[in-house]
Amino acid sequence: MKYLIILFVVALALAPLTHFLPSKRQRQLARLREYAAVHGLFVEFRNLPGAREGERAEQVIYYGKRLPASRGEPRRQRAWIGGAGHWRGAGHRDPVPTATEGFPAQILACSEDEGSCGAYWKEDGEEADVAAIVAALEAWSGVEKAA
Known part of the structure; x- marks a missing residue:
């Protein structure tokens, strides 16, 4: 009986610590972002383009690929x-x-x-989707380098 009470008290003391464990969704987001970072992308919150004047812009995740500085005329923001x-x-x-x-x-x-250059999304995919984003942005930045 004593051991059962001790086990119950220890479990009761450790229960609040479970709130600090990441959820399944948080672990998935961490994997997606780590995959992106390892493959040369950066991840940040940005306003979704195309919001009309007076509308509140929606914040989504931006997976971006850094471009080298342009020579001469700067790139237009599009x-x-x-x-x-x-x-x-x-x-x-x-x-x-x-x-x-x-x-x-x-x-x-x-x-x-x-x-x-980059893509806006809500991270509702898998690592294969991030791999497709990486490949597309690599192609985009490759075209940019050649231009």
Whole structure:
């Protein structure tokens, strides 16, 4: 009986510590972000492009690939909204980058600015989706280097 009471008291004392253990979703996000970082991307919160004036911009996750500094004229800041093959320019009529063909269907938007090119999404995928994002951004930045 004494051992049962001791075991109960120890379990009661350790129970609050379980709140500090990461959930299944938190572990999955950590794996996705680690995979992206190991393959040369950076991850940050950004406003989803294309919000109309007066609307509150939605914050989503941006997986970006750093671009080398442009020589001469700086790159224009451009964004495309869509996904799953239905892309449109956000406030411009520039052609959609061919790299968007490699994005998984979960991608909400993509953009290019002076420092990076990247994809916006809600991280509702697997490592294979991050691998597709890495490949697409590598292709995009490769085209940028050649230009």
